[in-house]
Amino acid sequence: MSSLSSLKCEACQAxxxxxxxxxLPKLLAEIPEWNIEVRDGIMQLERVYSFKNFKxxxxFTNSVGEIAEEVFHHPSILTEWGKVTVxxxxxxxxxxxxxDFIMAAxxxxxxx
Known part of the structure; x- marks a missing residue:
């Protein structure tokens, strides 16, 4: 369990x-399965989770949605047969x- 997961998200303004x-290195060490991706010049955290089936x-997608709603911070989620990319x-x-690191944890x- 990452110590990040025990932290609360703070309101973030522009x-x-x-x-x-x-x-970055210290935060990434706490969530080693996550990767940094850069899209359109924007750094993002991404992980692909594997499952036995679509159900x-x-x-899992719905569970991610629930924790996102609790803190009003929402990821991009791609749900496919046997995998979810967050x-x-x-x-x-x-x-x-x-x-973002707190929510990844x-x-x-x-x-x-």
Missing amino acids: GAPKVTEEE QALA TWWTHKIKGLHKN KTDELLV
């Missing part, structure tokens, strides 16, 4: 600080905020 290059993938980033700052905990 202009909030992005995670720095110095902070399990859909149930991508976190903060739209307001067009990049990664600590909230909370997403991982849904598998426990």
Whole structure:
């Protein structure tokens, strides 16, 4: 269990600080299954989860949706047969905020 998962997301406004290059290695070490992807110049956290069938993938997708709604911070979710791709980033700052790492850790905990 990552210590990040015990933290709470803070309200994030436009202009909030992005995670720095110095902070990235420490934060990524807490969520080792996640990868950094850059799309349209925006750094994002992404992980692909595998499941035995579509029903399990859909149930996981719904669980991710529930934790996202609790904090009003929503990922991109692609649900397919046997897999779910979850991508976190903060739209307001067009990049990664600590909230994204917190939510990635909370997403991982849904598998426990």
